[in-house]
Amino acid sequence: MELTQASRQWATRPADERYTSLIDMLAHFRAQRISSREVVVPSRRIAVDAVADGSHKGLVITGPNGHAYAPTNWSFGQLAQLADAPAGYLRKLPAELAADCINVGLHALRDVEDVGCLLYRNGGEPVLRAATGPRYGRIWNADIVQGLVDRFGDGATGTWRVPGEFGKLMPVTTANTTLFASDRDMFVFLADETNRIEIPNRRAGKMGTFARGFFVWNSEVGSATFGLATFLFDYTCCNRIVWGAQDFKQITLRHTASAPLRFIDEITPALRSYAAASDSSVVHAIEDARKHVIKDKVEDFLANRKFSRTTIAAAMTAHKLEEGRPLETVWDAVTGLTAVARSIEHQDVRVDLERAAGKLMAA
Numbered sequence: 001m002e003l004t005q006a007s008r009q010w011a012t013r014p015a016d017e018r019y020t021s022l023i024d025m026l027a028h029f030r031a032q033r034i035s036s037r038e039v040v041v042p043s044r045r046i047a048v049d050a051v052a053d054g055s056h057k058g059l060v061i062t063g064p065n066g067h068a069y070a071p072t073n074w075s076f077g078q079l080a081q082l083a084d085a086p087a088g089y090l091r092k093l094p095a096e097l098a099a100d101c102i103n104v105g106l107h108a109l110r111d112v113e114d115v116g117c118l119l120y121r122n123g124g125e126p127v128l129r130a131a132t133g134p135r136y137g138r139i140w141n142a143d144i145v146q147g148l149v150d151r152f153g154d155g156a157t158g159t160w161r162v163p164g165e166f167g168k169l170m171p172v173t174t175a176n177t178t179l180f181a182s183d184r185d186m187f188v189f190l191a192d193e194t195n196r197i198e199i200p201n202r203r204a205g206k207m208g209t210f211a212r213g214f215f216v217w218n219s220e221v222g223s224a225t226f227g228l229a230t231f232l233f234d235y236t237c238c239n240r241i242v243w244g245a246q247d248f249k250q251i252t253l254r255h256t257a258s259a260p261l262r263f264i265d266e267i268t269p270a271l272r273s274y275a276a277a278s279d280s281s282v283v284h285a286i287e288d289a290r291k292h293v294i295k296d297k298v299e300d301f302l303a304n305r306k307f308s309r310t311t312i313a314a315a316m317t318a319h320k321l322e323e324g325r326p327l328e329t330v331w332d333a334v335t336g337l338t339a340v341a342r343s344i345e346h347q348d349v350r351v352d353l354e355r356a357a358g359k360l361m362a363a
Helices: 005-012 022-034 073-082 095-109 141-152 259-276 279-291 298-303 309-323 330-342 347-362
Strands: 036-042 047-052 057-062 068-071 114-120 127-132 179-181 186-203 206-218 226-233 246-253
Touching (some): 022 036, 022 141, 022 179, 022 186, 057 095, 068 073, 073 127, 141 206, 246 259, 246 347, 298 309, 298 330, 309 330, 330 347
Antiparallel strands (some): 036 114, 047 057, 057 068, 226 246
């Protein structure tokens, strides 16, 4: 299968959201964290005002201490949601009217509730970065990238780094990087394409190799969960599509109050283990799947694992066409199901099938 998550990032990120090393990204997030402050404020103590003086234009948010903060596009949307008002519509209104609508929503239409505000001040205009629930479990980007640096280095050299093009290592530039960060979120794609894993009889009886890779993503301001995905793959092309991916596994953490501790207790050891994993463990998992002959009728084996009869029939046909023999083992089933997934137009449906197929390896 192919993975397009990194390609979508690469295609949409402007120049100032592209980094050529984890060290540079870490410096950015450290400075951002040092200049950020978390406070919890009752919703009825928040006031939105329209101003147009020398320092502010548009709307500002004022809290109990009287200091004004300009909302980002993202935090404005969060405030509008708290006020039960459509953000897209409010952005079309004059600033004075938009401010009145949000104030009415916060002060009159909703019960009083606490709002978790992430404030940012770095020499320029004070900014409201986020307006979330009071128990939002913020996993700081700086902590994530520090962990990546500790385990993988700068991301531009060494074993684990920004992937090359068609398996060939390339100097990391803003044009081909897979390290992205904005005031809203972050995304990292690193790969080990040097220590490739040799797989006997990988496809049509021929020897093949896999590289290892992973994605990490996060948002400090509530626009995304924290996520880690690991996988094996053939190569990454120039537009950062991952081709020939197998064994895709994903962990996500919602930003609840326990999320920071779970990141430390669960995700950090998982990253360490993945970085140090021996090639043989992957080979053994695949070889075990190859040796695991399906003793039951294939249709019943897959149906008992929640695959539809239509999908099962398509997988059996696809495997016969690609491998020239009937589907017999668990690895055959994974191969046939991922072949079916490649033909599915809608990405979410395709990825769901690919993940379900990968779970057969652990069955």
